Amino acid sequence: MSTPCDGGYAVDVRDGRVGIVMGRVGTCVQLRPPGGGREWDCPSGDLRPATPGEVLRARVREVNAAGRLP
Structure with a gap:
């Protein structure tokens, strides 16, 4: 299976987190949460x-977290 290009969304199957592909270092891909x-x-x-x-669920989760009052 191919890895998404930089800026694309991918799922880390080890824990199910969705991230944006930021780059690569050796055999690892660097991911960042959507928010x-x-x-x-x-x-x-x-x-x-x-x-x-x-992708939609991850983005909605981030927007909801950002909107919560401290």
Whole structure:
């Protein structure tokens, strides 16, 4: 299975997190949460392209989290 291009969305199958592909270092792909935040590394073999529904859910979750009052 191919890894999404930089800027595309992917799922880390180890824990189900959806992230935006930021780049690659060796055999790892760097992902960042859709709403921003700390990047994490994922081996390219543990990634799959995110479905449109997964991307939408991840983005809605981030927008809802940003709208909560402290």
